[in-house]
Amino acid sequence: MGSTPLTDRARHLLAVLVRQYIETGEAVSSQVLAQRSRLGVSSATVRHVLSALEEAGYLHQPHTSAGRVPTDLGYRAFVDQLLEGRRAPRTPQALEAELRQHAGRAPLEQDLLATVAHLVTRASRNVGFTLSAHRVAVLEQIEFVPLGGPRILVVVVARGGQVAQKLVDAGEDVSREELTQAANYLNTEFAGLALDDIRAAVLERLRQERTLYDRLFARALRLANSTLEQMPEQTTFHLEGVSSLLDTDVTLDQAVPLTTLRVLIELMEEKARLIHLLNQYIDGPGLTVVIGGEHASPDLRRFSLVASTSVDGPTIRTVGVIGPTRMHYSRAIGVVDGTAQAVSRVLRETH
Secondary structure, eight states: OOOSOOOHHHHHHHHHHHHHHHHHOSOBOHHHHHHHHOSOOOHHHHHHHHHHHHHTTSEEOSSTTSOBEEOHHHHHHHHHHHHTTOOOOOOOHHHHHHHHHHHHHOOOHHHHHHHHHHHHHHHHSSEEEEEEEESSOBEEEEEEEEOSTTEEEEEEEETTTEEEEEEEEOSSOOOHHHHHHHHHHHHHHHTTSBHHHHHHHHHHHHHSOGGGSOHHHHHHHHHHHHHHTTOOOOEEEEEEOGGGGGOGGGTHHHHSOHHHHHHHHHHHHSHHHHHHHHHTTOSSSEEEEEEGGGOSSGGGTTEEEEEEEEEETTEEEEEEEEEESSOOHHHHHHHHHHHHHHHHHHHHHHO
């Protein structure tokens, strides 16, 4: 079903019907469609086209006397039309200004992404989420903080705001000045390199003749080695707006059964499982739209996903929304894609 190419008239009528159904949540009659389409054709002609669309699987009729509503295939055809020849998204200036303001107050990427999840929820009126995975952590700065006696707090900051801390015992008292010099040495030598590469380089230098390094630098290398191995790769996930699924404007009592809604909420509470499901769709940069039955998981087949993924060096970052299949796709795509690109710009400028 749906393999036969649609005529321009059928594509237009399908798009008008989907928009009307998204707006009202009610089955669309041929008479309403004839008026809304502005094609200057009769209701009988519209009924003929709708019958063909229904036979091809793009529409279905809830009741024999009712109008028609789109199927998942109908939504797919509609979304594909939206994406054809689509221009680059324009981020609303107010939204980007809000992102920049927040980035100035809280420069850590994970804090900014929490705000982004809230912003896309508010703008799209769906569940908003952000997902960030650092494939290779890159050192931004290392710092040694004296805690008295031989105890030292080692703080490692990776690019993107990832932080690891470890309390170590140096075996002897070390002055603040010596620790500052040791940190400066490591930052000069290794900042901007991947942590895996730094681990290998540190181990190699520790294997070399100790006479090549004075006591201060040898200690710095030992402290770095004991801390970097505790710095795991990190996935950051933020989710907001579950309450938006109960918005009466989208008449979810018609679109999503309460049992299905309950399953989705439970899935959202199991973040690890949801992250796993989302990662099945995110295999590279760009826009992803998954509609209803296209989901691999039965739990999500009454919902649609719109996500935009960007790759900034070692970081894969996704901004997206989840909502009922009767989603306002044009708005969701614009909000998600525009916000994702704005996040990349803001982070590049502030990190």
